[in-house]
Amino acid sequence: MAHDVAHDTTHMGLPLPNGKLALWLFLVTEITFFAALIGTYMLLRNGQPTIAMPWPSPTDVHLVEWIGALNTFVLICSSLTMVLCHWCLSEAKKTSDSAKKQALIKKAVMHLGITLALGCVFLAIKAVEYKAKFDHQILPGRIFELKDEKNSTHNNRYVQVVKVQLEQAIQDNSVNAEAMKMCKDLLADIEGNRITPKEVNERILGTKSMKAKHPGLANIDKLPSTYCDLPRKSKPADAPLVKGILEVDSHAHLSFSIPYGNLWASAYFAMTGFHAIHVFGGLVVFGMYLVSALMGKFGTDHELAIELTGLYWHFVDIVWIFLFPMLYLV
């Protein structure tokens, strides 16, 4: 817009609209935000677990890689449709043919709608993933990560949960014959108060599986550990291997202790949770534009706004591009 004064006409500032500059500044703060979260994750993951007690494996925590990959694909598609929406609007702005303009605007709205739908699909898939975790008690503060303390409420809760799971398995007849007998024995021991939580865990997992999970375990046999997952020094090194119910029937629905599981759950839910909140925020903005489109008020005036929304959405996509491999694959 014109200034009606004679002066040195150098435009002060960057050849960028205020909104775009501000949005990039906001995105840069978000970069710092997620970098801090990712830094926390990297630090906790590399700092605490050791070779003997590694980070939980994806199967232990019910993490399915291909679902994550599917989510990545969904988000990439939504990024594409978002950028196409903007492209349609900028083409509409360039053309002077009114019919073509209207057609392009309609296309833009359609692309925006698809972006919103794909974003909802992302959140739905996330919800399915979260439900799988909830069902297995994989939540911060609830996940079983057994320690040696007597009278530990956490350990007692574990035994209670396993008791319910055993009763369910027996009632549903959902395990094979050998496992069924082991379940009944275990349940009897629990009800008779003859067994410690550590031993319950070993009976479920099996000593061989526990050892296989921990390469470098040979050293750990000699050193003290407060985690229930590892055979204690007090047991002789050549003690007979306890057979685990899960070794006999891997589909049995029984909980077991996951070392550093709470840390894993903390990091996982913090990172994916905040990402999901950002996705939701984007969906709200899309919704607002779609509503204005329904009211007939959406047009080429919104080109800059859509571009800025698109920038935000692509940033959310980039964050997921980093989160997915870091949480699922690596």
Next chain:
Amino acid sequence: MNSHAEHATDAHGHAHPELGFIRKYVFSEDHKIIGVQFLFTSIIFLGLGGILALLVRIQLAWPHAEIPFIHNYFPDNGGRMPESFYNMCFTMHASVMIFFVIIPFLTGAFGNFTIPLMIGAGDMAFPKLNMMSYWILWPAFVLISFSFFVDGGAAASGWTAYPTISSVAMPAGQGLASPAAPGSGPGQVLWLLSLLCVGVSSMMGSVNYITTIINMRAPGMTLYRMPMTIWAMFITAILQAFALPVLTVALILQTLDKTIGTTFFLPDGLSFGNWSPEVGGGQPLLWQHLFWFYSHPAVYIMILPSMGMVSDILATFARRPLFGYRAMIYSIAGIAGLGFIVWGHHMFQSGMDPRLGTGFMVATIMIALPSAIKVFNWLGTIYRGNLQFTTPMLFALGFVSLFIIGGLSGIFMAATPVDIYIHDTYFIVAHIHYVLFASSLLGIFGGIYYWFPKMFGKMMNDNVGKAHFFLTFVLCNCTFFPMHMVGLAGLRRRIPDITAGALEAKLLPLNEFMSISALLLGLAQLIFVANFLWSIFFGAKASQNPWKSNTLEWTTGDPVPGHGNFDTVPIVHCGPYEYGEHGDKDNCPQTEKSTTPVAAH
């Protein structure tokens, strides 16, 4: 997130429907009103923070006496201050002063008020965002004030809130009798949430300021013609925008630790008396890194705007150009840049890797250089100047002199071997208060006296102002200088009863001296508040440019600018420090072509 480009149409004063009182003065989008709102709330919180400080000082000087006025609230302890309450006092004193006083004063009040005016814009780039950034402080105020009254009391683990003492979830219903540390209960959660609100407010504000300063300057106002106040606000906004998200993450992670049982900061094998969190794996040191990554730039956020304002005030009242304008800009940028890589100097004693400690030590010592350049440039500015000892000038001179002391003590603690001895002693407290009270707050006072005519159209009483200055200057030195001495003698921080140890008990007389000075210092501030309030209504009417300053804000209004600030877009022809001989005047405002070329610096 305001995604619509705001145009500079406001500068052309187009017709607006008349706004009601609420829209004009309460939920205002005008940066000047918002700035004044920040000013008022900061002054109120200065009072609250000051009262908390006095409670701390009273306990330190008279550890076995009843607390005046509120002793009835502590019948179990004979009216004396319980240790847990002492912890709350120093924690909340620091939190309130840092997050609710100094930062809102500097970035909220002065940033908002001066930026559009000094760059020749009609308002900020995003007025609605600006308004939101003020109003989101109110939930923060409520949360932090409310935290005193919840079960377990306010946060009491220091403003630094180190885990594991702060991040352990307090078993519900047990309050202060909980086996977990007192001060780690709901009050801590409210503290965390309150600081999150402050962080969001600051981030919104800084995005606004950066966009405004980059994109909305008047024609001719190149970056190298901006006054130092604006440069300081610009770089401070950058610091805030880029460091705050890390604090946000830290606060969120600690909140999660306390509420839903995550273990980001809780390590294995933790036990508090009979109680244990049972799971672990976290790293307490992680909090310290994340916290200080923000909080070190925060301390520069708390001093740089003051430095900028002082530069402008000194130049105006010395009637001389700022010495070394470009060097000042590069120094501020240097301080800010280096400020991002020195956070570990708060952690020399934390058990972090000593090799990292060396790196941080070197970087910290380097920060002394740009700070020293600035001090010498201020001295160069006033050397052989035509000094006018108005109240703002006195405060600016006080800033420079006391900043030298505060900065020098900082160099001592930058060296790790020295810091090993003086960490967590009163030497650190002395440094903090010299740079925050004796420098930053003096600069703030100077700025208030300086821009008062522009904000309210009246002049503050200069004689009362001078009395305020002299009392404050003398008393703050009396209060804080002995802290260097007691600190080196070994007095540790955060100890409620210093008579418990034979070594420290000898320092009681000096502590009494400091506490009495502190009480008088607090009373002296009442003079300022009285002057401030009285002058708003009954002060002498101000002329348009009472200080005969060069910068753009003095060319608007009479003297309070109206909506849109400038009747026509100002054209800038010269830099802000054209003082000295200019024909029959001794200054040349930025909107006029400079007749006499000033000697190049």
Next chain:
Amino acid sequence: MSDNHDHAGPGFQTYMMVFGALCVCTALSFVFNIALGHGMTSATLIMFVAVIKATLVGAIFMHLKFDWGKLYCIILPVCVVTVMMVIILSIDATLVWHAAPDSIVPYPGE
């Protein structure tokens, strides 16, 4: 006060090609995970692919290829500072641990 698009900008073709590249990269990282499991090599390769994907999205979808000259002052220092922060955090937390991978400090008396 602003000229939004004084450049041609990527066209429809470019967007579709980048989309295709992103899908290929995603599949690639998934394949690396299946083929190489967990470990240093697979982690490096997968993260390298992630960086390529992020660059594509940033440069083409976010227009940074064209706007870089105006925005690098804001983006680059922050990225440098955050990477530095993560590196320093990692040094502090992990170096000591990895110096003695299997040693757990025995409790007193053990």
